Amino acid sequence: MWQYEKKLQYPVKIKTPNAKLAKVIISQLGGPDGELSASLRYLNQRYAMPYGEVKGLLTDIGTEELAHFEMISAILYQLTKDLSIEEIKASGFDTYFVDHTTGIYPVAASGAPFTAAYFQSKGDILTDIQEDMAAEQKARTTYDNILRLADDPDVRDPIRFLREREIVHYQRFGEPFRSWCKKNGPELSPGRVVLFTFLQH
Amino acid sequence: MNERNMLLGKIKKYDFTLKELNLYLDTHPNCRRALAMFRKYKELRSDAAEEYTRRFGPITPEQVSDSRRWTWVDDPWPWERR
Numbered sequence: 001m002w003q004y005e006k007k008l009q010y011p012v013k014i015k016t017p018n019a020k021l022a023k024v025i026i027s028q029l030g031g032p033d034g035e036l037s038a039s040l041r042y043l044n045q046r047y048a049m050p051y052g053e054v055k056g057l058l059t060d061i062g063t064e065e066l067a068h069f070e071m072i073s074a075i076l077y078q079l080t081k082d083l084s085i086e087e088i089k090a091s092g093f094d095t096y097f098v099d100h101t102t103g104i105y106p107v108a109a110s111g112a113p114f115t116a117a118y119f120q121s122k123g124d125i126l127t128d129i130q131e132d133m134a135a136e137q138k139a140r141t142t143y144d145n146i147l148r149l150a151d152d153p154d155v156r157d158p159i160r161f162l163r164e165r166e167i168v169h170y171q172r173f174g175e176p177f178r179s180w181c182k183k184n185g186p187e188l189s190p191g192r193v194v195l196f197t198f199l200q201h
Numbered sequence: 202m203n204e205r206n207m208l209l210g211k212i213k214k215y216d217f218t219l220k221e222l223n224l225y226l227d228t229h230p231n232c233r234r235a236l237a238m239f240r241k242y243k244e245l246r247s248d249a250a251e252e253y254t255r256r257f258g259p260i261t262p263e264q265v266s267d268s269r270r271w272t273w274v275d276d277p278w279p280w281e282r283r
Binding site for chain 2: 001046047052053055056059060
């Protein structure tokens with residue numbers, strides 16, 4: 001089960017609202033490589049995982065992603081607070097505003113609402129871990145793109161922290177992946193991996 | 202039922218009581234009776250959790266006390282039937 005802690009993992013203190021920036025950063029809330037899809041991916045994959053170390057990793061990273069989901073929400077909240085109607089119209093935020101006002105709702109930057117189709121839970125440990133490593137890289141690229149678009153140091157600072165976490169998660173997922181390959185060899189077919197997973201139980 | 206499951210069951214009951222009091226207090230933040238009950242069950246929960254983690258291992262990562270092994274990753278996990 002879960003407990004909530006009344007604090008952010010890393011501080012978010014943005015002095016200047018910027019709806020245009022909110023429009024792109026929202027992709028890390030409800031977009032294809034965002035924090036919500038990351039969290040649900042790991043928390044759903046845990047059940048097919050036969051190793052305690054990786055069950056722990058998926059639980060702990062899946063939980064940390066929820067804290068990142070909250071940080072992104074805090075960034076969006078502060079970027080869209082006290083906007084004038086003129087600013088909303090000029091920034092292009094009006095297309096979001098008409099449906100959600102300034103409520104926080106998980107969509108991609110394109111406006112597509114969040115969907116579980118953004119992630120997989122394949123029941124095959126190597127397939128899942130490789131998806132997880134790819135997901136961390138895709139999220140890191142998205143943060144790199146946000147850093148290309150954002151000038152405000154108040155925004156760049158928490159975004160840089162989140163980008164670094166993607167790299168750390170990628171490294172942690174890479175460790176069980178590498179030790180599996182070392183032990184079993186890369187020639188192992190996916191079918192045999194599924195069988196092995198089954199036999200572990 | 203073994204001792205481990207019995208003790209864990211006790212913690213779950215205290216946690217559920219605390220959760221119910223928590224929700225009630227969210228909408229009745231000045232209710233002294235509920236506040237007193239919350240305090241009482243928090244103590245019972247804390248004693249039970251202390252005994253459980255000492256004898257059977259951590260419920261949260263911060264409770265790992267073993268200096269040789271990170272016992273957080275040890276089986277069983279809550280979704281496993283044991």
